[in-house]
Amino acid sequence: MSDILLDVQHLSHVFKLSKHLRLNAVDDVSFQMKKGEIFGLVGESGSGKSTVARCIMNIYQPTAGKILYNDINVCDRREFQKHHKMLEERRQIIFQDSTSSLNQRMKVADIIAEPMHIHRIKPPRGRLRAEAEFQLSYVGLDASYLDKYPAELSGGQRQRVAIARALSMEPELLVADEPIASLDVSIQAQIINLFKHCNKEHGFSILFIAHDLSMVEYLCDRVGVMYHGKLVEVAPTAELFSNPQHPYTQALLSAIPIPDPIVERNRKRMDFDEMTFEREGALTEVAPDHFVLRKEDRQ
Amino acid sequence: MDELLKIEHLSVGITSTAGKVQAVRDVSFKLHPGEVLAIVGESGCGKSILCKSIMKLLPKSAKIEGGKIYANGVDITDYSDKDMQKLRGKLFSFVFQDPMTALNPTIPIGKQIAEAILIHEPKLPKEEVYNRVIALMELVGIRQPHERYKLYPYNFSGGMRQRSVMAIALAANPKILLADEPTTALDVTIQAQILDLLKEIQVKLGTATILVSHDLGVVARAADRVAIMYAGKIVEIGTAEEIYYDPRHPYTWGLMQSLPALNKGKAELKTIPGMPPTLIDPPVGDAFACRNEYALEIDYHEQPPMFQISDTHFAATWLLDPRAPKITPPIGGKANV
Numbered sequence: 001m002s003d004i005l006l007d008v009q010h011l012s013h014v015f016k017l018s019k020h021l022r023l024n025a026v027d028d029v030s031f032q033m034k035k036g037e038i039f040g041l042v043g044e045s046g047s048g049k050s051t052v053a054r055c056i057m058n059i060y061q062p063t064a065g066k067i068l069y070n071d072i073n074v075c076d077r078r079e080f081q082k083h084h085k086m087l088e089e090r091r092q093i094i095f096q097d098s099t100s101s102l103n104q105r106m107k108v109a110d111i112i113a114e115p116m117h118i119h120r121i122k123p124p125r126g127r128l129r130a131e132a133e134f135q136l137s138y139v140g141l142d143a144s145y146l147d148k149y150p151a152e153l154s155g156g157q158r159q160r161v162a163i164a165r166a167l168s169m170e171p172e173l174l175v176a177d178e179p180i181a182s183l184d185v186s187i188q189a190q191i192i193n194l195f196k197h198c199n200k201e202h203g204f205s206i207l208f209i210a211h212d213l214s215m216v217e218y219l220c221d222r223v224g225v226m227y228h229g230k231l232v233e234v235a236p237t238a239e240l241f242s243n244p245q246h247p248y249t250q251a252l253l254s255a256i257p258i259p260d261p262i263v264e265r266n267r268k269r270m271d272f273d274e275m276t277f278e279r280e281g282a283l284t285e286v287a288p289d290h291f292v293l294r295k296e297d298r299q
Numbered sequence: 300m301d302e303l304l305k306i307e308h309l310s311v312g313i314t315s316t317a318g319k320v321q322a323v324r325d326v327s328f329k330l331h332p333g334e335v336l337a338i339v340g341e342s343g344c345g346k347s348i349l350c351k352s353i354m355k356l357l358p359k360s361a362k363i364e365g366g367k368i369y370a371n372g373v374d375i376t377d378y379s380d381k382d383m384q385k386l387r388g389k390l391f392s393f394v395f396q397d398p399m400t401a402l403n404p405t406i407p408i409g410k411q412i413a414e415a416i417l418i419h420e421p422k423l424p425k426e427e428v429y430n431r432v433i434a435l436m437e438l439v440g441i442r443q444p445h446e447r448y449k450l451y452p453y454n455f456s457g458g459m460r461q462r463s464v465m466a467i468a469l470a471a472n473p474k475i476l477l478a479d480e481p482t483t484a485l486d487v488t489i490q491a492q493i494l495d496l497l498k499e500i501q502v503k504l505g506t507a508t509i510l511v512s513h514d515l516g517v518v519a520r521a522a523d524r525v526a527i528m529y530a531g532k533i534v535e536i537g538t539a540e541e542i543y544y545d546p547r548h549p550y551t552w553g554l555m556q557s558l559p560a561l562n563k564g565k566a567e568l569k570t571i572p573g574m575p576p577t578l579i580d581p582p583v584g585d586a587f588a589c590r591n592e593y594a595l596e597i598d599y600h601e602q603p604p605m606f607q608i609s610d611t612h613f614a615a616t617w618l619l620d621p622r623a624p625k626i627t628p629p630i631g632g633k634a635n636v
């Protein structure tokens with residue numbers, strides 16, 4: 001077996017906005033994730049990160065391209081049907097907007113236990129409720145929250161319920177779309193430590209989508225940067241942060257807010273002019289494992 | 300009177316299946332014209348409920364149980380929804396976290412801004428409304444406003460949508476803007492633009508802003524003053540410099556120490572041990588005591604008062620009592636920078 005868990009090849013997704021209007025939300029994106037890797041996906045708001053995540057999870061059927069998961073082409077209906085149960089169990093997603101992804105009529109305990117229930121997984125701690133309590137404690141909430149409804153929780157508490165639900169399945173691939181943006185920094189740290197633990201001890205691979213670049217720098221092995229539906233740069237984390245090549249990546253990194261008022265107020269950031277963006281071209285290797293979107297003739 | 304908003308000993312309770320949640324406990328602060336006050340704190344500590352209680356947008360199960368809210372010197376604590384309608388938009392305005400839910404996807408952006416203007420000035424002639432919309436779009440940095448007037452929210456990027464939400468919130472020149480995590484969903488370049496916009500508006504219109512945010516980088520960029528909340532209470536408040544360079548409350552220390560910037564290369568990020576107390580039965584003493592490695596005996600049976608450190612800096616921790624043992628803070632301690 002190869003060590004590639006996820007192979008995204010020339011993925012495109014087009015939304016039809018109206019009869020005449022089409023939006024290339026994701027445009028010819030390719031990347032791979034190795035088994036046990038934490039891959040960060042960052043970039044402009046609206047650049048297509050969540051759409052990539054949804055295609056990977058079979059929520060959207062891509063317009064073009066294919067996605068191989070453990071060598072299974074999940075975009076192929078027949079192959080998907082054949083491995084349906086395994087795929088549903090092994091891949092879990094934490095949605096960017098947990099408020100609308102949680103069933104408002106279910107109590108927290110049932111929300112967390114639902115996937116285990118559906119897949120008839122025997123809870124390691126005996127009863128489903130005990131398992132739900134255990135998972136909840138990992139995200140910093142005690143048993144008193146088990147009988148609450150989502151509407152009775154704060155934004156960050158709801159988000160943590162969604163995280164507990166996804167982790168309870170011990171997925172092979174966890175797609176985490178902005179999982180921590182609504183949490184305070186101490187709980188963010190706790191969740192990130194938890195992700196690291198799951199990655200190290202249980203071998204979870206994680207696709208981590210986030211705007212918080214300092215957290216991405218801390219957590220991820222490799223990072224991809226998206227802009228206007230395109231993947232413009234991919235590199236190992238340290239390389240990307242120390243040696244960004246694409247002008248958009250440079251602008252993005254220059255805008256990372258620094259938690260120091262005097263420094264931050266007086267800081268200049270670089271701007272990226274939309275008009276100068278070159279959509280054409282291909283990912284070109286500029287350093288080992290470091291790829292940048294470039295026009296081919298420019299080498 | 301030089302404050303726009305004065306909150307005195309505000310307490311809010313919410314009835315739930317499990318018992319009464321004391322979401323806001325004895326909160327007091329003032330907001331001055333043209334300043335940005337950031338509220339930072341534990342998830343679930345009551346920030347959103349505090350904002351909603353000021354706007355009178357609390358859920359039905361919640362009730363103001365004590366304290367006063369003064370807006371422009373007028374006691375609005377007991378205002379009904381109808382009384383508040385007159386103040387919303389003009390005196391107060393609100394920006395929500397998710398720009399998509401704040402906008403109606405089926406109505407062009409320009410028209411939505413126009414509607415916000417018409418709520419407050421229903422008799423304004425059409426042409427003037429149009430001109431005002433264009434001016435607002437320009438104010439929030441939407442270029443080519445005439446061309447974009449007729450576009451729908453989905454034609455806008457996340458940042459443009461958030462700017463549109465700001466334009467709607469600012470339609471009636473509010474004196475006070477409550478922004479609950481306005482930039483959380485945006486990439487850092489747009490985030491910075493929106494924060495700069497907030498500052499610009501503050502200068503141009505004299506708007507005072509309450510900014511709820513978890514992002515200590517964002518707060519550093521935008522805030523004049525910072526309030527740190529824990530378990531329904533404000534535990535520390537001061538100027539941005541005081542809070543970042545000379546924090547005094549152990550919870551504030553814990554927050555600052557969790558930042559990835561301070562944990563580079565470490566196998567684990569530092570966290571605050573334990574969990575926050577449930578607000579159904581908050582502990583008698585300091586709510587942070589059981590998670591506080593510097594806790595004193597007294598923390599377990601008596602709540603600390605607000606100790607004054609400077610004209611602007613206050614913190615509620617017994618460590619500031621003259622009888623307390625002297626400890627070296629793990630972070631900060633750079634007074635008078």
Ligand SMILES: Nc1ncnc2c1ncn2[C@@H]1O[C@H](COP(=O)(O)OP(=O)(O)OP(=O)(O)O)[C@@H](O)[C@H]1O
Pocket residue numbers: 015016017023025043044045046047048049050051052096453455456457484485486
């Ligand atoms: N269901 C949909 N119908 C039409 N357009 C959509 C839909 N979902 C997303 N889009 C559009 O597709 C583009 C990509 O959206 P996507 O949500 O993938 O971006 P993102 O990178 O996740 O952004 P953010 O960082 O703001 O979450 C955006 O322009 C968005 O407006």
Ligand SMILES: Nc1ncnc2c1ncn2[C@@H]1O[C@H](COP(=O)(O)OP(=O)(O)OP(=O)(O)O)[C@@H](O)[C@H]1O
Pocket residue numbers: 151152153154155156157182183184313314315320322340341342343344345346347348349358360578
């Ligand atoms: N409708 C409700 N019924 C019962 N309890 C509620 C309700 N809404 C909020 N709460 C509780 O009140 C407390 C304060 O909630 P609030 O939404 O103000 O938190 P917050 O500080 O905004 O948190 P976050 O940063 O996670 O958004 C929380 O502990 C929450 O569980």
Ligand SMILES: [Mg+2]
Pocket residue numbers: 049050051096177
């Ligand atoms: Mg997204």
Ligand SMILES: [Mg+2]
Pocket residue numbers: 154155156346347348
């Ligand atoms: Mg909130």
